[in-house]
Amino acid sequence: xxxxxxxxxxxxxxxxxxxxxxxxxxxxxxxxxxxxxxxxxxxxxxxxxxxxxxxxxxxxxxxxxxxxxxxxxxxxxxxxxxxxxxxxxxxxxxxxxxxxxxxxxxxxxxxxxxxxxxxxxxxxxxxxxxxxxxxxxxxxxxxxxxxxxxxxxxxxxxxxxxxxxxxxxxxxxxxxxxxxxxxxxxxxxxxxxxxxxxxxxxxxxxxxxxxxxxx
Amino acid sequence: xxxxxxxxxxxxxxxxxxxxxxxxxxxxxxxxxxxxxxxxxxxxxxxxxxxxxxxxxxxxxxxxxxxxxxxxxxxxxxxxxxxxxxxxxxxxxxxxxxxxxxxxxxxxxxxxxxxxxxxxxxxxxxxxxxxxxxxxxxxxxxxxxxxxxxxxxxxxxxxxxxxxxxxxxxxxxxxxxxxxxxxxxxxxxxxxxxxxxxxxxxxxxxxxxxxxxxx
Numbered sequence: 001x002x003x004x005x006x007x008x009x010x011x012x013x014x015x016x017x018x019x020x021x022x023x024x025x026x027x028x029x030x031x032x033x034x035x036x037x038x039x040x041x042x043x044x045x046x047x048x049x050x051x052x053x054x055x056x057x058x059x060x061x062x063x064x065x066x067x068x069x070x071x072x073x074x075x076x077x078x079x080x081x082x083x084x085x086x087x088x089x090x091x092x093x094x095x096x097x098x099x100x101x102x103x104x105x106x107x108x109x110x111x112x113x114x115x116x117x118x119x120x121x122x123x124x125x126x127x128x129x130x131x132x133x134x135x136x137x138x139x140x141x142x143x144x145x146x147x148x149x150x151x152x153x154x155x156x157x158x159x160x161x162x163x164x165x166x167x168x169x170x171x172x173x174x175x176x177x178x179x180x181x182x183x184x185x186x187x188x189x190x191x192x193x194x195x196x197x198x199x200x201x202x203x204x205x206x207x208x209x210x211x212x213x214x215x
Numbered sequence: 216x217x218x219x220x221x222x223x224x225x226x227x228x229x230x231x232x233x234x235x236x237x238x239x240x241x242x243x244x245x246x247x248x249x250x251x252x253x254x255x256x257x258x259x260x261x262x263x264x265x266x267x268x269x270x271x272x273x274x275x276x277x278x279x280x281x282x283x284x285x286x287x288x289x290x291x292x293x294x295x296x297x298x299x300x301x302x303x304x305x306x307x308x309x310x311x312x313x314x315x316x317x318x319x320x321x322x323x324x325x326x327x328x329x330x331x332x333x334x335x336x337x338x339x340x341x342x343x344x345x346x347x348x349x350x351x352x353x354x355x356x357x358x359x360x361x362x363x364x365x366x367x368x369x370x371x372x373x374x375x376x377x378x379x380x381x382x383x384x385x386x387x388x389x390x391x392x393x394x395x396x397x398x399x400x401x402x403x404x405x406x407x408x409x410x411x412x413x414x415x416x417x418x419x420x421x422x423x424x425x426x427x428x429x430x
Contacts, residue, residue: 038361065364066337066365066367070363070364089337090336119337119365120337121334121335122305122334123335123337123338140358141354141356141379141382143253146254146334147283148285149334150253151282152281152304164356167385207217214392
């Protein structure tokens with residue numbers, strides 16, 4: 001299958017986030033920005049969200065990666081429109097790149113656009129890219145001190161998703177510490193616990209996402 | 216225990232890496248730069264290295280974190296000289312910050328200086344900070360596609376350390392893919408497999424480190 005691969009563009013436009021939000025509101029597209037460390041389970045989580053919502057909603061995906069198109073291939077194999085954005089080394093996605101990619105989608109036919117950001121707990125947290133909701137994944141194997149060490153990501157997230165939750169017995173992971181530290185900074189954050197490999201906990205995330213659908 | 220906390224400085228000096236290397240060579244200090252994703256197990260790995268080498272060598276540590284001093288406390292509790300470098304949001308450590316911190320150590324008494332970089336598979340790979348050896352950790356739960364997705368880190372590492380190796384049975388992790396992809400880009404990279412929680416595999420890493428000791 002031919003997958004469209006686009007490179008990150010370097011122009012800077014401070015207002016691009018707001019421009020994109022305006023466009024997504026006009027076109028009634030819900031835009032989700034999924035973030036987390038390398039290996040937090042973002043792509044598997046996304047495939048489960050797609051499986052649960054695809055019968056009801058039209059979904060498009062932008063896969064951000066430094067290099068390669070491994071993740072876009074997974075999404076394309078599901079028959080979902082996807083564009084691979086390669087940042088060629090850059091550590092985050094910028095709004096201008098999203099704007100640049102939009103013509104690859106049939107926007108009037110889309111209900112949800114999901115961006116899977118670069119695997120990085122630091123830089124993507126600083127950049128708004130037109131999203132309605134920021135979803136931050138933290139996987140159990142990463143450890144329970146990550147909210148304290150990477151506060152910006154979790155202070156800005158609309159939802160904290162604790163992923164690989166089935167691994168809780170194999171790692172020392174105090175979920176109260178993680179959730180407490182998140183809510184201390186960010187009292188409105190939603191908290192979900194998922195095991196994407198078995199689609200556990202995905203229903204609650206989808207219920208929450210559906211409450212933001214625009215049409 | 217009082218822990219020295221230093222902030223990242225913002226000056227830029229292109230030659231600082233070479234200046235630091237020269238100083239570490241003159242003072243016969245081996246400098247290690249430990250990198251990897253958030254939760255790859257860098258700090259636990261470092262505590263095991265310290266335990267194995269501390270009777271023979273004088274070790275100092277610079278702990279890099281966006282915020283907080285959780286890791287520096289762990290090292291300080293071992294009775295090892297440590298400085299916490301807080302980058303206040305920045306995604307990597309720069310050589311100038313290392314230079315700025317050095318006066319906090321008794322350099323003429325040091326054999327090994329270890330820098331634990333910010334948890335990030337992207338940005339730290341781009342910045343030389345005076346090190347003799349770059350050590351890149353990849354933990355089994357992160358998945359076996361990370362070398363392809365974050366090639367710079369693994370192409371520049373002197374050693375690839377596959378950490379949390381005891382978790383191999385619980386995750387789908389093809390180590391041949393990881394090692395093959397690393398060696399394809401970086402044929403001289405050493406490969407180690409460790410389970411830091413039980414100090415397994417640490418002896419081989421230490422043997423390799425010892426071969427670079429300068430005095």
